[in-house]
Amino acid sequence: MRARTNKQIRGYYTALLQAWGPQHWWPAESAFEVVVGAYLTQNTTWTNVERALANLRSAGLLTIKGIRTVSVDELERLIRPAGYFRQKAKRLKLFVAFLETNYSGSLSRMFVAPTERLREELLNLNGVGPETADSILLYAGNHPVFVVDAYTQRIATRHELLREGAPYEEIQGLFQEGLSPIANSSVSRDRSNELTLAEGFPSTAHPPSRMSTAKRPALVQIYNEMHGLIVGVGKHYCRKSQPKCDECPLRNFLPSHK
Ligand code: SF4
Structure with a gap:
Protein backbone atom coordinates (compact mmCIF):
# COMPACT_ATOMS: atom_id res chain seq x y z
CA MET A 1 0.00 0.00 0.00
CA PRO A 27 9.50 34.65 -6.40
CA ALA A 28 12.21 36.69 -4.65
CA GLU A 29 15.55 38.34 -5.21
CA SER A 30 17.09 37.35 -1.88
CA ALA A 31 16.75 34.80 0.92
CA PHE A 32 15.55 37.52 3.26
CA GLU A 33 12.81 38.49 0.82
CA VAL A 34 11.64 34.86 0.97
CA VAL A 35 11.50 35.07 4.76
CA VAL A 36 9.52 38.31 4.71
CA GLY A 37 7.18 36.89 2.05
CA ALA A 38 6.63 33.72 4.10
CA TYR A 39 5.42 35.84 7.01
CA LEU A 40 3.36 38.22 4.90
CA THR A 41 1.58 35.52 2.90
CA GLN A 42 -0.22 34.17 5.95
CA ASN A 43 -3.98 34.62 5.50
CA THR A 44 -3.78 36.69 2.35
CA THR A 45 -3.24 36.46 -1.40
CA TRP A 46 0.15 36.70 -3.07
CA THR A 47 -0.99 39.82 -4.93
CA ASN A 48 -1.39 41.61 -1.60
CA VAL A 49 2.01 40.33 -0.45
CA GLU A 50 3.58 41.74 -3.61
CA ARG A 51 2.15 45.17 -2.85
CA ALA A 52 3.59 45.10 0.66
CA LEU A 53 6.97 43.87 -0.62
CA ALA A 54 7.00 46.60 -3.25
CA ASN A 55 6.43 49.22 -0.53
CA LEU A 56 9.32 47.85 1.52
CA ARG A 57 11.55 47.72 -1.54
CA SER A 58 10.76 51.30 -2.59
CA ALA A 59 11.51 52.47 0.94
CA GLY A 60 14.86 50.64 0.82
CA LEU A 61 13.80 48.53 3.80
CA LEU A 62 13.62 45.01 2.35
CA THR A 63 16.76 44.04 4.20
CA ILE A 64 17.56 42.63 7.63
CA LYS A 65 18.92 46.00 8.73
CA GLY A 66 15.94 47.78 7.23
CA ILE A 67 13.40 45.74 9.20
CA ARG A 68 15.51 45.94 12.35
CA THR A 69 15.82 49.73 12.28
CA VAL A 70 12.48 50.88 10.86
CA SER A 71 9.93 52.05 13.42
CA VAL A 72 7.02 49.72 14.10
CA ASP A 73 4.57 52.39 12.93
CA GLU A 74 6.34 52.79 9.62
CA LEU A 75 6.64 49.03 9.14
CA GLU A 76 2.93 48.62 9.78
CA ARG A 77 2.16 51.33 7.23
CA LEU A 78 4.33 49.73 4.55
CA ILE A 79 3.02 46.19 4.94
CA ARG A 80 -0.61 47.20 5.42
CA PRO A 81 -1.67 45.77 2.01
CA ALA A 82 -0.83 42.26 3.26
CA GLY A 83 -3.44 42.45 6.04
CA TYR A 84 -2.99 41.69 9.77
CA PHE A 85 -0.28 44.33 9.47
CA ARG A 86 0.15 44.98 13.22
CA GLN A 87 0.62 41.31 13.98
CA LYS A 88 2.90 40.77 10.98
CA ALA A 89 5.04 43.84 11.76
CA LYS A 90 5.56 42.57 15.30
CA ARG A 91 6.48 39.10 14.03
CA LEU A 92 8.96 40.43 11.49
CA LYS A 93 10.61 42.46 14.23
CA LEU A 94 10.78 39.34 16.40
CA PHE A 95 12.37 37.36 13.57
CA VAL A 96 15.19 39.87 13.01
CA ALA A 97 15.76 40.09 16.77
CA PHE A 98 16.00 36.28 16.90
CA LEU A 99 18.45 36.35 13.99
CA GLU A 100 20.56 38.99 15.68
CA THR A 101 20.66 37.21 19.04
CA ASN A 102 21.29 33.70 17.77
CA TYR A 103 23.10 34.10 14.46
CA SER A 104 24.72 37.57 14.60
CA GLY A 105 22.09 38.86 12.19
CA SER A 106 23.23 36.51 9.41
CA LEU A 107 20.84 34.28 7.45
CA SER A 108 23.80 32.36 6.02
CA ARG A 109 24.89 31.47 9.54
CA MET A 110 21.38 30.52 10.49
CA PHE A 111 20.91 28.21 7.51
CA VAL A 112 24.07 26.27 8.35
CA ALA A 113 22.27 24.91 11.42
CA PRO A 114 20.97 21.33 11.17
CA THR A 115 17.47 21.16 9.69
CA GLU A 116 15.69 19.66 12.69
CA ARG A 117 17.22 22.07 15.19
CA LEU A 118 16.56 25.12 13.06
CA ARG A 119 13.00 23.97 12.36
CA GLU A 120 12.38 23.73 16.10
CA GLU A 121 13.82 27.19 16.65
CA LEU A 122 11.65 28.70 13.95
CA LEU A 123 8.56 26.94 15.27
CA ASN A 124 9.22 28.50 18.66
CA LEU A 125 8.93 31.99 17.18
CA ASN A 126 5.64 33.79 17.53
CA GLY A 127 3.51 33.38 14.40
CA VAL A 128 5.58 30.64 12.80
CA GLY A 129 3.70 27.42 12.12
CA PRO A 130 4.98 24.40 10.19
CA GLU A 131 4.09 25.80 6.75
CA THR A 132 5.92 29.09 7.37
CA ALA A 133 8.92 27.37 8.98
CA ASP A 134 9.22 24.90 6.12
CA SER A 135 8.81 27.63 3.48
CA ILE A 136 11.71 29.49 5.06
CA LEU A 137 13.82 26.35 5.36
CA LEU A 138 13.16 25.15 1.82
CA TYR A 139 12.92 28.29 -0.27
CA ALA A 140 15.32 30.58 1.58
CA GLY A 141 17.71 28.04 3.07
CA ASN A 142 17.71 25.06 0.67
CA HIS A 143 16.91 22.61 3.45
CA PRO A 144 15.21 19.45 2.17
CA VAL A 145 11.75 19.79 3.72
CA PHE A 146 8.50 19.56 1.80
CA VAL A 147 6.02 22.39 2.38
CA VAL A 148 2.52 21.10 3.10
CA ASP A 149 -0.33 23.48 2.43
CA ALA A 150 -4.11 23.15 2.46
CA TYR A 151 -4.09 22.08 -1.21
CA THR A 152 -1.70 19.19 -0.53
CA GLN A 153 -3.90 18.02 2.29
S1 SF4 B 1 -9.82 15.57 -6.51
FE1 SF4 B 1 -8.05 15.05 -7.77
S2 SF4 B 1 -8.76 15.10 -9.87
FE2 SF4 B 1 -10.25 16.20 -8.64
S3 SF4 B 1 -9.62 18.31 -8.78
FE3 SF4 B 1 -8.70 17.46 -6.94
S4 SF4 B 1 -6.68 16.79 -7.58
FE4 SF4 B 1 -7.87 17.08 -9.41
Missing part, protein backbone atom coordinates in the same frame (compact mmCIF):
# COMPACT_ATOMS: atom_id res chain seq x y z
CA ARG A 2 2.80 2.41 0.99
CA ALA A 3 4.72 1.56 -2.18
CA ARG A 4 1.61 2.30 -4.26
CA THR A 5 1.13 5.62 -2.47
CA ASN A 6 4.76 6.58 -3.07
CA LYS A 7 4.42 5.72 -6.74
CA GLN A 8 1.28 7.80 -7.00
CA ILE A 9 2.99 10.85 -5.48
CA ARG A 10 5.82 10.47 -7.97
CA GLY A 11 3.15 10.20 -10.66
CA TYR A 12 1.70 13.58 -9.59
CA TYR A 13 5.09 15.21 -9.92
CA THR A 14 5.81 13.78 -13.36
CA ALA A 15 2.33 14.48 -14.73
CA LEU A 16 2.21 18.06 -13.50
CA LEU A 17 5.76 18.97 -14.45
CA GLN A 18 5.26 17.58 -17.93
CA ALA A 19 1.98 19.45 -18.29
CA TRP A 20 2.97 22.81 -16.88
CA GLY A 21 6.74 23.08 -16.57
CA PRO A 22 8.56 25.00 -13.85
CA GLN A 23 6.50 27.22 -11.57
CA HIS A 24 9.39 29.37 -10.34
CA TRP A 25 8.66 29.41 -6.67
CA TRP A 26 9.71 31.31 -4.60
CA ARG A 154 -7.04 18.31 0.17
CA ILE A 155 -5.63 16.40 -2.80
CA ALA A 156 -4.19 13.62 -0.62
CA THR A 157 -7.50 13.26 1.22
CA ARG A 158 -9.65 13.29 -1.91
CA HIS A 159 -7.39 10.67 -3.47
CA GLU A 160 -7.64 8.60 -0.29
CA LEU A 161 -3.90 8.63 0.42
CA LEU A 162 -4.63 9.91 3.93
CA ARG A 163 -7.49 10.18 6.31
CA GLU A 164 -9.23 13.53 6.78
CA GLY A 165 -7.41 15.69 9.34
CA ALA A 166 -4.10 13.83 9.15
CA PRO A 167 -1.42 15.88 10.95
CA TYR A 168 1.02 18.09 9.05
CA GLU A 169 4.07 15.93 9.73
CA GLU A 170 2.31 12.77 8.52
CA ILE A 171 1.43 14.40 5.18
CA GLN A 172 4.92 15.81 4.91
CA GLY A 173 6.47 12.39 5.59
CA LEU A 174 4.30 10.79 2.95
CA PHE A 175 5.26 13.29 0.25
CA GLN A 176 8.94 13.30 1.20
CA GLU A 177 9.06 9.52 1.06
CA GLY A 178 7.24 9.49 -2.27
CA LEU A 179 9.31 12.20 -3.91
CA SER A 180 12.80 11.50 -2.63
CA PRO A 181 13.64 8.67 -5.09
CA ILE A 182 13.14 11.11 -7.98
CA ALA A 183 16.25 12.98 -6.86
CA ASN A 184 18.32 10.06 -8.10
CA SER A 185 16.36 9.46 -11.26
CA SER A 186 16.43 10.94 -14.73
CA VAL A 187 13.27 12.98 -14.03
CA SER A 188 15.27 15.24 -11.74
CA ARG A 189 17.82 16.19 -14.38
CA ASP A 190 15.99 19.34 -14.73
CA ARG A 191 14.08 18.78 -17.92
CA SER A 192 11.72 21.26 -16.35
CA ASN A 193 13.60 24.15 -17.91
CA GLU A 194 12.90 22.77 -21.36
CA LEU A 195 9.19 22.45 -20.76
CA THR A 196 6.67 25.15 -21.33
CA LEU A 197 3.27 25.74 -19.87
CA ALA A 198 0.49 23.84 -21.58
CA GLU A 199 -1.65 26.07 -23.71
CA GLY A 200 -4.78 27.20 -21.94
CA PHE A 201 -3.50 26.51 -18.42
CA PRO A 202 -4.38 29.47 -16.22
CA SER A 203 -0.87 29.80 -14.89
CA THR A 204 0.13 30.17 -11.27
CA ALA A 205 3.78 30.20 -12.33
CA HIS A 206 5.88 33.19 -11.40
CA PRO A 207 8.39 34.85 -13.69
CA PRO A 208 11.91 33.49 -13.10
CA SER A 209 13.63 35.26 -10.22
CA ARG A 210 17.08 35.19 -8.66
CA MET A 211 15.90 32.79 -5.94
CA SER A 212 13.81 30.56 -8.21
CA THR A 213 16.64 30.00 -10.68
CA ALA A 214 19.43 29.56 -8.10
CA LYS A 215 21.28 26.25 -8.13
CA ARG A 216 20.16 23.87 -5.42
CA PRO A 217 20.42 20.17 -4.59
CA ALA A 218 18.15 17.89 -6.67
CA LEU A 219 15.91 16.90 -3.77
CA VAL A 220 15.43 20.52 -2.70
CA GLN A 221 14.55 21.43 -6.29
CA ILE A 222 11.96 18.64 -6.42
CA TYR A 223 10.29 19.71 -3.17
CA ASN A 224 10.45 23.30 -4.39
CA GLU A 225 8.79 22.50 -7.71
CA MET A 226 6.20 20.11 -6.32
CA HIS A 227 4.82 22.71 -3.95
CA GLY A 228 4.40 25.20 -6.81
CA LEU A 229 2.70 22.58 -8.98
CA ILE A 230 0.31 21.64 -6.20
CA VAL A 231 -0.65 25.29 -5.78
CA GLY A 232 -1.60 25.24 -9.48
CA VAL A 233 -3.84 22.21 -8.97
CA GLY A 234 -5.45 23.69 -5.87
CA LYS A 235 -6.08 27.11 -7.35
CA HIS A 236 -7.48 25.99 -10.66
CA TYR A 237 -8.98 22.54 -10.16
CA CYS A 238 -9.04 21.14 -6.64
CA ARG A 239 -11.17 23.86 -5.11
CA LYS A 240 -12.82 23.50 -1.76
CA SER A 241 -16.22 23.07 -3.34
CA GLN A 242 -17.00 21.85 -6.84
CA PRO A 243 -13.57 20.53 -7.82
CA LYS A 244 -13.05 20.42 -11.58
CA CYS A 245 -11.89 16.81 -11.72
CA ASP A 246 -12.82 16.30 -15.39
CA GLU A 247 -10.30 18.94 -16.47
CA CYS A 248 -7.65 18.26 -13.82
CA PRO A 249 -4.28 16.75 -14.83
CA LEU A 250 -4.52 14.49 -11.77
CA ARG A 251 -7.91 12.98 -12.69
CA ASN A 252 -6.38 9.59 -13.56
CA PHE A 253 -5.24 9.28 -9.93
CA LEU A 254 -8.74 9.55 -8.51
CA PRO A 255 -9.78 6.40 -6.65
CA SER A 256 -12.83 6.13 -8.95
CA HIS A 257 -10.53 5.89 -11.98
CA LYS A 258 -8.66 2.86 -10.71
Whole structure:
Protein backbone atom coordinates (compact mmCIF):
# COMPACT_ATOMS: atom_id res chain seq x y z
CA MET A 1 0.00 0.00 0.00
CA ARG A 2 2.80 2.41 0.99
CA ALA A 3 4.72 1.56 -2.18
CA ARG A 4 1.61 2.30 -4.26
CA THR A 5 1.13 5.62 -2.47
CA ASN A 6 4.76 6.58 -3.07
CA LYS A 7 4.42 5.72 -6.74
CA GLN A 8 1.28 7.80 -7.00
CA ILE A 9 2.99 10.85 -5.48
CA ARG A 10 5.82 10.47 -7.97
CA GLY A 11 3.15 10.20 -10.66
CA TYR A 12 1.70 13.58 -9.59
CA TYR A 13 5.09 15.21 -9.92
CA THR A 14 5.81 13.78 -13.36
CA ALA A 15 2.33 14.48 -14.73
CA LEU A 16 2.21 18.06 -13.50
CA LEU A 17 5.76 18.97 -14.45
CA GLN A 18 5.26 17.58 -17.93
CA ALA A 19 1.98 19.45 -18.29
CA TRP A 20 2.97 22.81 -16.88
CA GLY A 21 6.74 23.08 -16.57
CA PRO A 22 8.56 25.00 -13.85
CA GLN A 23 6.50 27.22 -11.57
CA HIS A 24 9.39 29.37 -10.34
CA TRP A 25 8.66 29.41 -6.67
CA TRP A 26 9.71 31.31 -4.60
CA PRO A 27 9.50 34.65 -6.40
CA ALA A 28 12.21 36.69 -4.65
CA GLU A 29 15.55 38.34 -5.21
CA SER A 30 17.09 37.35 -1.88
CA ALA A 31 16.75 34.80 0.92
CA PHE A 32 15.55 37.52 3.26
CA GLU A 33 12.81 38.49 0.82
CA VAL A 34 11.64 34.86 0.97
CA VAL A 35 11.50 35.07 4.76
CA VAL A 36 9.52 38.31 4.71
CA GLY A 37 7.18 36.89 2.05
CA ALA A 38 6.63 33.72 4.10
CA TYR A 39 5.42 35.84 7.01
CA LEU A 40 3.36 38.22 4.90
CA THR A 41 1.58 35.52 2.90
CA GLN A 42 -0.22 34.17 5.95
CA ASN A 43 -3.98 34.62 5.50
CA THR A 44 -3.78 36.69 2.35
CA THR A 45 -3.24 36.46 -1.40
CA TRP A 46 0.15 36.70 -3.07
CA THR A 47 -0.99 39.82 -4.93
CA ASN A 48 -1.39 41.61 -1.60
CA VAL A 49 2.01 40.33 -0.45
CA GLU A 50 3.58 41.74 -3.61
CA ARG A 51 2.15 45.17 -2.85
CA ALA A 52 3.59 45.10 0.66
CA LEU A 53 6.97 43.87 -0.62
CA ALA A 54 7.00 46.60 -3.25
CA ASN A 55 6.43 49.22 -0.53
CA LEU A 56 9.32 47.85 1.52
CA ARG A 57 11.55 47.72 -1.54
CA SER A 58 10.76 51.30 -2.59
CA ALA A 59 11.51 52.47 0.94
CA GLY A 60 14.86 50.64 0.82
CA LEU A 61 13.80 48.53 3.80
CA LEU A 62 13.62 45.01 2.35
CA THR A 63 16.76 44.04 4.20
CA ILE A 64 17.56 42.63 7.63
CA LYS A 65 18.92 46.00 8.73
CA GLY A 66 15.94 47.78 7.23
CA ILE A 67 13.40 45.74 9.20
CA ARG A 68 15.51 45.94 12.35
CA THR A 69 15.82 49.73 12.28
CA VAL A 70 12.48 50.88 10.86
CA SER A 71 9.93 52.05 13.42
CA VAL A 72 7.02 49.72 14.10
CA ASP A 73 4.57 52.39 12.93
CA GLU A 74 6.34 52.79 9.62
CA LEU A 75 6.64 49.03 9.14
CA GLU A 76 2.93 48.62 9.78
CA ARG A 77 2.16 51.33 7.23
CA LEU A 78 4.33 49.73 4.55
CA ILE A 79 3.02 46.19 4.94
CA ARG A 80 -0.61 47.20 5.42
CA PRO A 81 -1.67 45.77 2.01
CA ALA A 82 -0.83 42.26 3.26
CA GLY A 83 -3.44 42.45 6.04
CA TYR A 84 -2.99 41.69 9.77
CA PHE A 85 -0.28 44.33 9.47
CA ARG A 86 0.15 44.98 13.22
CA GLN A 87 0.62 41.31 13.98
CA LYS A 88 2.90 40.77 10.98
CA ALA A 89 5.04 43.84 11.76
CA LYS A 90 5.56 42.57 15.30
CA ARG A 91 6.48 39.10 14.03
CA LEU A 92 8.96 40.43 11.49
CA LYS A 93 10.61 42.46 14.23
CA LEU A 94 10.78 39.34 16.40
CA PHE A 95 12.37 37.36 13.57
CA VAL A 96 15.19 39.87 13.01
CA ALA A 97 15.76 40.09 16.77
CA PHE A 98 16.00 36.28 16.90
CA LEU A 99 18.45 36.35 13.99
CA GLU A 100 20.56 38.99 15.68
CA THR A 101 20.66 37.21 19.04
CA ASN A 102 21.29 33.70 17.77
CA TYR A 103 23.10 34.10 14.46
CA SER A 104 24.72 37.57 14.60
CA GLY A 105 22.09 38.86 12.19
CA SER A 106 23.23 36.51 9.41
CA LEU A 107 20.84 34.28 7.45
CA SER A 108 23.80 32.36 6.02
CA ARG A 109 24.89 31.47 9.54
CA MET A 110 21.38 30.52 10.49
CA PHE A 111 20.91 28.21 7.51
CA VAL A 112 24.07 26.27 8.35
CA ALA A 113 22.27 24.91 11.42
CA PRO A 114 20.97 21.33 11.17
CA THR A 115 17.47 21.16 9.69
CA GLU A 116 15.69 19.66 12.69
CA ARG A 117 17.22 22.07 15.19
CA LEU A 118 16.56 25.12 13.06
CA ARG A 119 13.00 23.97 12.36
CA GLU A 120 12.38 23.73 16.10
CA GLU A 121 13.82 27.19 16.65
CA LEU A 122 11.65 28.70 13.95
CA LEU A 123 8.56 26.94 15.27
CA ASN A 124 9.22 28.50 18.66
CA LEU A 125 8.93 31.99 17.18
CA ASN A 126 5.64 33.79 17.53
CA GLY A 127 3.51 33.38 14.40
CA VAL A 128 5.58 30.64 12.80
CA GLY A 129 3.70 27.42 12.12
CA PRO A 130 4.98 24.40 10.19
CA GLU A 131 4.09 25.80 6.75
CA THR A 132 5.92 29.09 7.37
CA ALA A 133 8.92 27.37 8.98
CA ASP A 134 9.22 24.90 6.12
CA SER A 135 8.81 27.63 3.48
CA ILE A 136 11.71 29.49 5.06
CA LEU A 137 13.82 26.35 5.36
CA LEU A 138 13.16 25.15 1.82
CA TYR A 139 12.92 28.29 -0.27
CA ALA A 140 15.32 30.58 1.58
CA GLY A 141 17.71 28.04 3.07
CA ASN A 142 17.71 25.06 0.67
CA HIS A 143 16.91 22.61 3.45
CA PRO A 144 15.21 19.45 2.17
CA VAL A 145 11.75 19.79 3.72
CA PHE A 146 8.50 19.56 1.80
CA VAL A 147 6.02 22.39 2.38
CA VAL A 148 2.52 21.10 3.10
CA ASP A 149 -0.33 23.48 2.43
CA ALA A 150 -4.11 23.15 2.46
CA TYR A 151 -4.09 22.08 -1.21
CA THR A 152 -1.70 19.19 -0.53
CA GLN A 153 -3.90 18.02 2.29
CA ARG A 154 -7.04 18.31 0.17
CA ILE A 155 -5.63 16.40 -2.80
CA ALA A 156 -4.19 13.62 -0.62
CA THR A 157 -7.50 13.26 1.22
CA ARG A 158 -9.65 13.29 -1.91
CA HIS A 159 -7.39 10.67 -3.47
CA GLU A 160 -7.64 8.60 -0.29
CA LEU A 161 -3.90 8.63 0.42
CA LEU A 162 -4.63 9.91 3.93
CA ARG A 163 -7.49 10.18 6.31
CA GLU A 164 -9.23 13.53 6.78
CA GLY A 165 -7.41 15.69 9.34
CA ALA A 166 -4.10 13.83 9.15
CA PRO A 167 -1.42 15.88 10.95
CA TYR A 168 1.02 18.09 9.05
CA GLU A 169 4.07 15.93 9.73
CA GLU A 170 2.31 12.77 8.52
CA ILE A 171 1.43 14.40 5.18
CA GLN A 172 4.92 15.81 4.91
CA GLY A 173 6.47 12.39 5.59
CA LEU A 174 4.30 10.79 2.95
CA PHE A 175 5.26 13.29 0.25
CA GLN A 176 8.94 13.30 1.20
CA GLU A 177 9.06 9.52 1.06
CA GLY A 178 7.24 9.49 -2.27
CA LEU A 179 9.31 12.20 -3.91
CA SER A 180 12.80 11.50 -2.63
CA PRO A 181 13.64 8.67 -5.09
CA ILE A 182 13.14 11.11 -7.98
CA ALA A 183 16.25 12.98 -6.86
CA ASN A 184 18.32 10.06 -8.10
CA SER A 185 16.36 9.46 -11.26
CA SER A 186 16.43 10.94 -14.73
CA VAL A 187 13.27 12.98 -14.03
CA SER A 188 15.27 15.24 -11.74
CA ARG A 189 17.82 16.19 -14.38
CA ASP A 190 15.99 19.34 -14.73
CA ARG A 191 14.08 18.78 -17.92
CA SER A 192 11.72 21.26 -16.35
CA ASN A 193 13.60 24.15 -17.91
CA GLU A 194 12.90 22.77 -21.36
CA LEU A 195 9.19 22.45 -20.76
CA THR A 196 6.67 25.15 -21.33
CA LEU A 197 3.27 25.74 -19.87
CA ALA A 198 0.49 23.84 -21.58
CA GLU A 199 -1.65 26.07 -23.71
CA GLY A 200 -4.78 27.20 -21.94
CA PHE A 201 -3.50 26.51 -18.42
CA PRO A 202 -4.38 29.47 -16.22
CA SER A 203 -0.87 29.80 -14.89
CA THR A 204 0.13 30.17 -11.27
CA ALA A 205 3.78 30.20 -12.33
CA HIS A 206 5.88 33.19 -11.40
CA PRO A 207 8.39 34.85 -13.69
CA PRO A 208 11.91 33.49 -13.10
CA SER A 209 13.63 35.26 -10.22
CA ARG A 210 17.08 35.19 -8.66
CA MET A 211 15.90 32.79 -5.94
CA SER A 212 13.81 30.56 -8.21
CA THR A 213 16.64 30.00 -10.68
CA ALA A 214 19.43 29.56 -8.10
CA LYS A 215 21.28 26.25 -8.13
CA ARG A 216 20.16 23.87 -5.42
CA PRO A 217 20.42 20.17 -4.59
CA ALA A 218 18.15 17.89 -6.67
CA LEU A 219 15.91 16.90 -3.77
CA VAL A 220 15.43 20.52 -2.70
CA GLN A 221 14.55 21.43 -6.29
CA ILE A 222 11.96 18.64 -6.42
CA TYR A 223 10.29 19.71 -3.17
CA ASN A 224 10.45 23.30 -4.39
CA GLU A 225 8.79 22.50 -7.71
CA MET A 226 6.20 20.11 -6.32
CA HIS A 227 4.82 22.71 -3.95
CA GLY A 228 4.40 25.20 -6.81
CA LEU A 229 2.70 22.58 -8.98
CA ILE A 230 0.31 21.64 -6.20
CA VAL A 231 -0.65 25.29 -5.78
CA GLY A 232 -1.60 25.24 -9.48
CA VAL A 233 -3.84 22.21 -8.97
CA GLY A 234 -5.45 23.69 -5.87
CA LYS A 235 -6.08 27.11 -7.35
CA HIS A 236 -7.48 25.99 -10.66
CA TYR A 237 -8.98 22.54 -10.16
CA CYS A 238 -9.04 21.14 -6.64
CA ARG A 239 -11.17 23.86 -5.11
CA LYS A 240 -12.82 23.50 -1.76
CA SER A 241 -16.22 23.07 -3.34
CA GLN A 242 -17.00 21.85 -6.84
CA PRO A 243 -13.57 20.53 -7.82
CA LYS A 244 -13.05 20.42 -11.58
CA CYS A 245 -11.89 16.81 -11.72
CA ASP A 246 -12.82 16.30 -15.39
CA GLU A 247 -10.30 18.94 -16.47
CA CYS A 248 -7.65 18.26 -13.82
CA PRO A 249 -4.28 16.75 -14.83
CA LEU A 250 -4.52 14.49 -11.77
CA ARG A 251 -7.91 12.98 -12.69
CA ASN A 252 -6.38 9.59 -13.56
CA PHE A 253 -5.24 9.28 -9.93
CA LEU A 254 -8.74 9.55 -8.51
CA PRO A 255 -9.78 6.40 -6.65
CA SER A 256 -12.83 6.13 -8.95
CA HIS A 257 -10.53 5.89 -11.98
CA LYS A 258 -8.66 2.86 -10.71
S1 SF4 B 1 -9.62 18.31 -8.78
FE1 SF4 B 1 -10.25 16.20 -8.64
S2 SF4 B 1 -8.76 15.10 -9.87
FE2 SF4 B 1 -7.87 17.08 -9.41
S3 SF4 B 1 -6.68 16.79 -7.58
FE3 SF4 B 1 -8.70 17.46 -6.94
S4 SF4 B 1 -9.82 15.57 -6.51
FE4 SF4 B 1 -8.05 15.05 -7.77
